Amino acid sequence: MTGAVPDRGAAPRTLLEKVWDAHVVVPESAETPAVLYVDLHLVHEVTSPQAFSVLRERGLKVRRTGRTLATMDHSTPTLPRRADGRFPFADAQAEAQVDQLSRNCADFGVELHGLGSPAQGVVHVFGPEMGATQPGMTVVCGDSHTATHGAFGALAFGIGTSEVGHVLATQCLLQRRPRTLAVRVEGALRPGVGAKDLILAIIARLGVGGGTGHVIEYLGPAVRALSMEARMTLCNMSIEAGARAGMVAPDDTTFRWLAGRPRVPVGSAWDAAVARWRTLPSDPGARYDREVTIDAAALEPMITFGTNPGQAMAVTAAVPDPAAEPDAGARASLEAALRYMGLTAGRPILGQPVDVVFVGSCTNGRLEDMREAAAVLQGRKVKVRTLVVPGSQLVKRQAEAEGLDRVVRAAGAEWREPGCSMCIAMNGDRIERGQYCVSTSNRNFEGRQGAGGRTLLASPATAAAAAVAGAVADPRRLTEGAP
Amino acid sequence: MNPIQIIESRTVVLPRENIDTDQIIPARFLKGTDKAGLGKAAFADWRYAADGTPVPGFVLNQPAAQGCAVLVAGDNFGCGSSREHAPWALHDFGFRAVISTRIADIFKNNALKNGLLPVVVDAASHAALLAAPGAPVRIDLAAQTVTLPGGREVHFPIDGFSRYCLLNGVDELGFLLSQESAIAGYEGSR
Numbered sequence: 048m049t050g051a052v053p054d055r056g057a058a059p060r061t062l063l064e065k066v067w068d069a070h071v072v073v074p075e076s077a078e079t080p081a082v083l084y085v086d087l088h089l090v091h092e093v094t095s096p097q098a099f100s101v102l103r104e105r106g107l108k109v110r111r112t113g114r115t116l117a118t119m120d121h122s123t124p125t126l127p128r129r130a131d132g133r134f135p136f137a138d139a140q141a142e143a144q145v146d147q148l149s150r151n152c153a154d155f156g157v158e159l160h161g162l163g164s165p166a167q168g169v170v171h172v173f174g175p176e177m178g179a180t181q182p183g184m185t186v187v188c189g190d191s192h193t194a195t196h197g198a199f200g201a202l203a204f205g206i207g208t209s210e211v212g213h214v215l216a217t218q219c220l221l222q223r224r225p226r227t228l229a230v231r232v233e234g235a236l237r238p239g240v241g242a243k244d245l246i247l248a249i250i251a252r253l254g255v256g257g258g259t260g261h262v263i264e265y266l267g268p269a270v271r272a273l274s275m276e277a278r279m280t281l282c283n284m285s286i287e288a289g290a291r292a293g294m295v296a297p298d299d300t301t302f303r304w305l306a307g308r309p310r311v312p313v314g315s316a317w318d319a320a321v322a323r324w325r326t327l328p329s330d331p332g333a334r335y336d337r338e339v340t341i342d343a344a345a346l347e348p349m350i351t352f353g354t355n356p357g358q359a360m361a362v363t364a365a366v367p368d369p370a371a372e373p374d375a376g377a378r379a380s381l382e383a384a385l386r387y388m389g390l391t392a393g394r395p396i397l398g399q400p401v402d403v404v405f406v407g408s409c410t411n412g413r414l415e416d417m418r419e420a421a422a423v424l425q426g427r428k429v430k431v432r433t434l435v436v437p438g439s440q441l442v443k444r445q446a447e448a449e450g451l452d453r454v455v456r457a458a459g460a461e462w463r464e465p466g467c468s469m470c471i472a473m474n475g476d477r478i479e480r481g482q483y484c485v486s487t488s489n490r491n492f493e494g495r496q497g498a499g500g501r502t503l504l505a506s507p508a509t510a511a512a513a514a515v516a517g518a519v520a521d522p523r524r525l526t527e528g529a530p
Numbered sequence: 531m532n533p534i535q536i537i538e539s540r541t542v543v544l545p546r547e548n549i550d551t552d553q554i555i556p557a558r559f560l561k562g563t564d565k566a567g568l569g570k571a572a573f574a575d576w577r578y579a580a581d582g583t584p585v586p587g588f589v590l591n592q593p594a595a596q597g598c599a600v601l602v603a604g605d606n607f608g609c610g611s612s613r614e615h616a617p618w619a620l621h622d623f624g625f626r627a628v629i630s631t632r633i634a635d636i637f638k639n640n641a642l643k644n645g646l647l648p649v650v651v652d653a654a655s656h657a658a659l660l661a662a663p664g665a666p667v668r669i670d671l672a673a674q675t676v677t678l679p680g681g682r683e684v685h686f687p688i689d690g691f692s693r694y695c696l697l698n699g700v701d702e703l704g705f706l707l708s709q710e711s712a713i714a715g716y717e718g719s720r
């Protein structure tokens with residue numbers, strides 16, 4: 048009975064507090080953190096092997112296999128099966144890790160949608176598609192972008208491998224309640240500006256560590272107006288501001304998106320669930336530990352210029368000058384970032400040549416993202432190597448049903464099999480030392496897309512515009528018809 | 531997990547801000563299925579040149595860094611991924627504590643479970659540590675103090691339960707397993 052909200056009388060509560068309260072098994076005290084119940088545990092191949100090993104060593108079982116759901120994404124190839132029916136793994140280690148997850152799921156009775164299955168995908172694209180992520184739930188995964196699932200009004204956060212073991216064995220975690228940070232987005236986003244631009248602007252405002260210790264709740268008319276896909280993009284990158292989780296209160300947009308998915312209730316159980324979910328939004332007068340307000344109408348398409356996601360600016364702006372930075376630490380960090388990126392302070396980023404474009408990942412690998420990229424590629428040719436990687440098998444099928452794969456291929460870009468791919472470069476998809484890549488993923492850390500590679504984070508439209516121009520470009524110029 | 535009580539060591543200083551988990555251990559080292567031996571991958575992209583040879587100027591390659599148990603890093607250490615490989619790699623290299631002005635949440639949780647003490651100090655103490663690479667420090671977990679090079683003691687915060695677990699080498703899984711009746715009761719009540 049997820050999302051149950053006990054009535055504690057008149058004290059107004061935030062969304063986070065409601066979800067938290069409903070999952071406390073043992074309350075926290077000065078001496079011990081709370082024992083918090085986990086409704087959904089998502090598992091993938093990279094952060095789980097050592098946790099299953101602990102279960103084996105200690106003779107433990109998976110406590111609730113029905114609340115545990117696995118897929119494969121990080122190490123999996125994005126090229127189709129070879130003629131001999133085998134998958135073209137980058138190396139033996141990647142294959143061994145994937146095999147290990149299959150064995151662990153079989154041994155412990157965990158439902159796995161592995162490589163080759165019709166539901167496989169990047170774990171944070173896959174979970175919501177399965178209808179496994181629902182409002183009011185607690186959701187965890189050994190992956191920091193678990194924040195994505197907060198788009199449904201779930202409390203969803205990443206955990207380490209030790210904690211993966213804790214949840215497998217006990218369905219619980221030891222946690223202290225995080226603080227709350229309200230990010231209110233007033234007004235409306237302008238045409239050509241989307242959720243990715245919004246979250247990059249928010250991170251630039253908060254700083255990469257600014258949300259540490261907090262859960263962000265995104266509020267305001269501009270957030271309400273976002274589709275579920277866009278809300279997932281927004282919540283996904285909460286961790287890039289240091290917040291473990293981001294949340295959006297559920298509403299009709301949420302319920303419409305969820306209805307009919309494999310794991311959601313049906314019939315009267317659905318009606319009862321929706322009635323419960325409607326009680327989740329923060330009460331009027333609920334208090335947050337911090338509040339920040341963003342004016343949506345002031346935002347432009349964004350791009351990063353540095354080596355953390357907070358180093359972002361409007362695509363039309365100039366690379367900032369470290370000399371203008373008063374704080375010595377921040378100045379040194381900006382200087383190091385520009386040196387690594389090979390960018391010159393004061394120069395516009397528009398026109399910066401790029402070598403590779405990547406559209407995909409748990410941030411921007413959903414159907415709307417594929418459509419956004421294809422709309423720019425339609426009838427044009429890419430000038431640089433461009434990979435378009437759907438976030439899941441379902442996204443791939445839906446996109447192909449709309450003919451998006453043909454648009455992508457006709458433009459000269461590669462249409463790949465689902466997976467994390469060039470977001471983390473574990474499966475052989477990577478950029479070379481010194482190359483520039485405009486990427487729709489979430490991290491521009493040094494070497495993230497391949498040792499020595501330089502990443503510029505942006506939206507699917509901005510990435511596709513860069514593919515067509517062979518350089519950083521403003522997608523609004525293309526979609527308005529100007530060359 | 532071995533208990534931690536007192537850590538006495540010279541420091542290794544990495545002054546960069548926002549050192550992320552991809553720098554602590556790049557993703558290509560995450561393909562294994564056990565925890566052992568990751569110390570050689572710690573900071574691999576800063577430590578080794580493209581051809582695999584050590585970068586002589588990088589602090590972890592210098593003789594003075596060998597045997598050091600305390601890493602002093604710039605503000606906001608450990609942001610990024612949830613990979614527990616990050617504390618595994620630092621611990622395997624020999625570190626038992628990381629000192630910064632801010633430490634990312636998931637990294638901190640992971641470190642606490644692996645005998646790597648996350649120590650958050652104020653900006654002035656941090657500046658003193660950054661300015662004195664290789665200086666000896668003493669960390670007393672029970673007292674929650676760091677003794678700085680000049681002899682001044684500063685207090686650092688740590689969750690009481692985490693402190694108890696580290697001091698006594700208690701693992702959290704054992705504690706959670708002992709909550710079985712409460713967990714079963716909760717499940718029964720939903």
Ligand code: SF4
Pocket residue numbers: 120121169170171190192408409410466467470471488489
């Ligand atoms: S797409 Fe990238 S960020 Fe998302 S789960 Fe995969 S590796 Fe992590």
